[in-house]
Amino acid sequence: MFLYGESREQMMHVAGMLPFTPAPDSSPDHLRELMNELRTGATAQSPWNLKLRTPDLLWNPLQSWVEEPNVDLEYHVRRSALPTPGDERELGILVSRLHGHHVDFHRPPWEMHLIEGLERGRFAWYLKIHHALVDGYTAMQVLINALSPDPDERDRPLFFSVPPKPRAIRPPTVAPEGGDPANPAGDPAAGARGINYPELLAAVREQYGASKTVVRALMNVVQSSRSGDHELVSPLEAPKCLLNARISKSRRFATQSLPIDRLRVLAKAANGTLNDVVLALSGGSLRTYLLEQNALPATSLIAMLPVAVRAKDDTGGGNALGAILATLATDIDDPAERLARIVTSTTRAKQQLQGMSKAAIMQYSALLTAPSMLQMIPSTAGHLRPTFNVVISNVPGPERALYFRGARLEAAYPMSIPVHGQALNITCNSYAGMVCFGFTGCRDSVPHLQRLAVYCGEALADLEHAVLGA
């Protein structure tokens, strides 16, 4: 699927932007020294040494991964620098530009950029991986494995030299259902992995047994929509919006990081989840942005959220991966009311899934979101009514601060994949007490994208004022 989607404008790679504060005792040349390490015998472990068997024929049905015996690490690992003043804006411009270039399919499809010249002697990594090689969640796990909770550890190899651990590529174990409402069962894991379409579609093909339940569930969704029950969002509700345009090959990227504790307080007060607050902040930001662009649809924007729920037939610890549609309540001015509406919407959607078997959940999710795949075909994008307006994922990350040879990882911002018909993607990571938002969009279809990040921060203050009276 991710190879099929690759085109001049659609690039199916994900990335992370990772700013670091250097160790107090670090050499000013530590990034150069890192490059010298590469030149003197660093190795690329699986999957970082895998390339496509037929790179000139991406859609080959016999496509597969083969080992590249001579990985040219000086190609994959690159040094860059920011022009003055080296502020967040310049960093955003550089990584936007890097994100707008294709990976080279004649090589293992990943790149690591060591970026120097950030303010106050700081540096950043930009790490790009094609989604066909590993999904964003696995990449995040591998990266976390390559960092250390110990600021005094100084001999950690670069991530691609770490031998693969089977543990690292399994989904994490899942908290019990109905647990901490600010960290609900499974949501983060699924959000992290993104929607795994091949898996979903395979399930649809292979497991027809679940069909009746699914058809009943879909009928529920559609009927609730027709009867004016807008709590359960159907694929027929999303309005036309500038976010659902064709895209160009250029990207813009903006970031925001917010204290996770402030989001948790709001989630608890609204009897919702952390995800619900993320949706409310996204909705508030999008409302302000679209109002300013004079392009706010009369009815609310609809978000698609990857979620994991425990299926009724699953007695193990595993979670089923699914997708739900939820309102962003962008038609509502009051932030507290918006959050309440979102909580109701996601609760109903998850209830719907929780009554199903694992196979049914996957099949249902595939059907719910499948029309959106049509949007990826250039000629239809922007013409069909969208199934949803924006994908919002929430990726769980480590709670403790992490270090690379004494340099402290300040934040972990995910960069995702805009496609034709979905010109904006919002993905969040939690890390060390923060929720890090990454807004990845098409440079041309989503003008002034960086304002979304600013408005997202303002939306938090507005929501606190409305919900807590702060």
Place this chain on the structure above:
Amino acid sequence: MFLYGESREQMMHVAGMLPFTPAPDSSPDHLRELMNELRTGATAQSPWNLKLRTPDLLWNPLQSWVEEPNVDLEYHVRRSALPTPGDERELGILVSRLHGHHVDFHRPPWEMHLIEGLERGRFAWYLKIHHALVDGYTAMQVLINALSPDPDERDRPLFFSVPPKPRAIRPPTVAPEGGDPANPAGDPAAGARGINYPELLAAVREQYGASKTVVRALMNVVQSSRSGDHELVSPLEAPKCLLNARISKSRRFATQSLPIDRLRVLAKAANGTLNDVVLALSGGSLRTYLLEQNALPATSLIAMLPVAVRAKDDTGGGNALGAILATLATDIDDPAERLARIVTSTTRAKQQLQGMSKAAIMQYSALLTAPSMLQMIPSTAGHLRPTFNVVISNVPGPERALYFRGARLEAAYPMSIPVHGQALNITCNSYAGMVCFGFTGCRDSVPHLQRLAVYCGEALADLEHAVLGA
């Protein structure tokens, strides 16, 4: 032609790498201030506001240029910075990387990169233009027009804001034939423009009248080859060589600048031209490089040179554009003997052309070089025997130093187009008393390309020692 050739690996853009010494009184933020100018109303004049009518169908026979009313100058003009130490090597790495990215055909196909962080506070421009928009020679003229011979002029607009002058896109007038042997009639102009295949092929189609002369000339070439007369190089002589491999999408770039006076002294001593000395230095460098790679062919490498000669039927000042093949004498160890062999080879080849009409010259050149176009098709590259091994062009540039708002242009290095079957390109500019060599190659097919630049400098010393006994 240049649109037809565009593919994932073959990118038909040319570029210039232009290092500057800043004005003594320049603000440390002068590049930022330049960007601010763009944001406050700079305009893009023709041809910098032209884009393709059907960018998704490059080969459209009805393809044409249309005006883009809203040129996004912040897209086209970009700031970059070098990582430490900001030396020539880091500059080479950055521009190699920039040269390996496609232009976006949904916009006017050019980019300007303002690169800071060079040693001693210096900066550089990297200017990329698709060959379908303007040829390298015209681009050079436009750029020169955008600079000033006056270091005190401080209000010159950026080149894309300068209204087009018809004068700038005509080929330069030509020195009389048989003039200064170190600056031979016409050679530079043709070298600058590169081989204009469409023009050549159109001439072939339309002007059959010249056929007899051409066939006779070709027969001459082939017969001289069969009879062991190796002074006149035929298309049957080029050996197989690593330079004639398939290419990847990544580039390497290396530069060398040499005092033009030293080359002129050698040209005079050998009764040859500046071009002959450029070939001798290229040949010397390639011999050392290929010996080191254990890949020197037993017979000499053959270069293709764009040249302009005065046709026998041309009574005006104009020159015909043609191509000749010349030996690089890489099978000869002695530098003086190598230069002598080259002088003989180019002299014979130009005599051959000078006896022809203008139409015949173009037709002859097209036939001579046409088999090489087959090499551009991926499946044949590396299998067919090459018609020639490397294209070497020599571009004339301004003799006086040029300035941009007080910043002195230190050198002007051309970056050209490797294609399948021609993994290396050598192009030279003369500028302000120097000959600036640009070696542009495929990162994978031409390993350690930067050594070619080093060996080119050493070849000059060797040649002086051999010819002048210095």
